[in-house]
Amino acid sequence: MTETAVQQIRVLVAKPGLDGHDRGAKIVARALRDAGMEVIYTGIRQTPDMIAEAALQEDVHVIALSVLSGAHLELFPRVVDACGQRGITPDNTLFLGGGIIPDEDADVLQQAGFSAVFGPGAHTGDIAEYVRAHVPELDRS
Amino acid sequence: MTDRAAASTVLDGRLAELEQRMLAGDRRALARVLSWVESGDARGREMLRALYPRSGRARTIGLTGSPGAGKSTVTNELAKAFRLRGQSVGIVAIDPSSPYTMGAILGDRVRMTELYSDPDVFIRSLASRGALGGLSAATQDVIHVLDAYGKDVILIETVGAGQDEVDIAGAAQTTILVNTPNMGDEVQTLKAGIMEIADILAVNKSDLPGANRMVSALKALLSLNPDRGWDPPIVPIIATQGDGIDRLVEACDAHDEELQSSGRL
Secondary structure, X not given: OHHHHXXXXXXXEEOEOOOOOOHHHXXXXXXXXXXXXXXXXXXXXXXXXXXXXXXXXXXXXEEEEXXXXXXXXXXXXXXXXXXXXXXXXXXXXXXXXXXXXXXXXXXXXXXXXXXXXXXXXOOXXXXXXXXXXXXXXXXXX | OOOHHHHXXXXXXXXXXXXXXXXXXOHHHHHHHHHHHHHOOHHHHHHHHHHXXXXXXXXXXXXXXXXXXXXXXXXXXXXXXXXXXXXXXEEEEEEOOOOOOOOEEEOHHHHHHHHOOOOOEEEEEXXXXXXXXXXXXXXXXXXXXXXXXXXXXXXXXXXXXXXXXXXXXXXXXXXXXXXXXXXXXXXXXXXXXXXXXXXXXXXXXXXXXXXXXXXXXXXXXXXXXXXXXXXXXEEEOEHHHOEOHHHHHHHHHHHHHHHHHHOOO
């Protein structure tokens, strides 16, 4: 089964900031696992540098962030910056955001490098499908 | 000629460049090489061939034990102890893949967050990808790459292991079995397999009731093992508080010295 092994998608699920509400992050982690992906779960209260360093060491295709405190506009772009300093950019890695995120904020986050934002009510199957559809477009050379 | 440029002639331009970057300490290059090696990519095989002569220098320590015994926490504490001595550390943490979807949740990092900001600690999580012995098929190759990269100590944490997941003994020079009190009669079931491969027995959570009884039970079991020139020490620890970690490191050192002096390394 070398074929599937080569294509194994690796995802980092992390929660930047100080809110401890990790239910959503864990549900998404579990759903992506059930979709056949390898999910590195790093837990709550991560700084942007910790997330970027974990993404670097684990060489993930996807970085999925969850914030439920409303600080997403502050925290999410800082994670993209910390990743950028390590050569991890939206060209080679898919950035996904999750949380209570108003539409106008989602637009701002897309400008900042997030290719998609998933809020309450999003279907986990749609998230997995989105990841599977967009990982092949990344520049992993 | 044994310099770096000579070794790289086995690789073509782009791979040679990546190898140079990796050997110069570029962690992103290391991460990418590990991905290729893990997935069986042809570039990974070429890299391994080029890097293999540089490996064989690192100390490898394996940690195994049942799920929830505290392997990740002990790994974290050992990494901190070796870093205090100025040694660089690589960690390979393996978690199980789903037998149905091949997906996995790799959660060992949750217990290691305090190591993230240290550039001399490199943690890689691996999914077992269907392997049955407590490691993944690529674990040994991943260890070789971290070794060639220049890590002084490599800690390998197996999937939660029961009785027969003994592959770690072949992959690591020193194997630590992490036990907990209150395993009760379960300890009897450990007679064969995993109990035989342990070079060091840690009794974690030893502030819980039953710790002394566990130590006695382990001693009794070990006394039945055939003499192999090394008596596995039993070290009570409380990993979440760092208690006993110094003694665990001493036990690792003693086993390392024994391997060197007996020529078994």
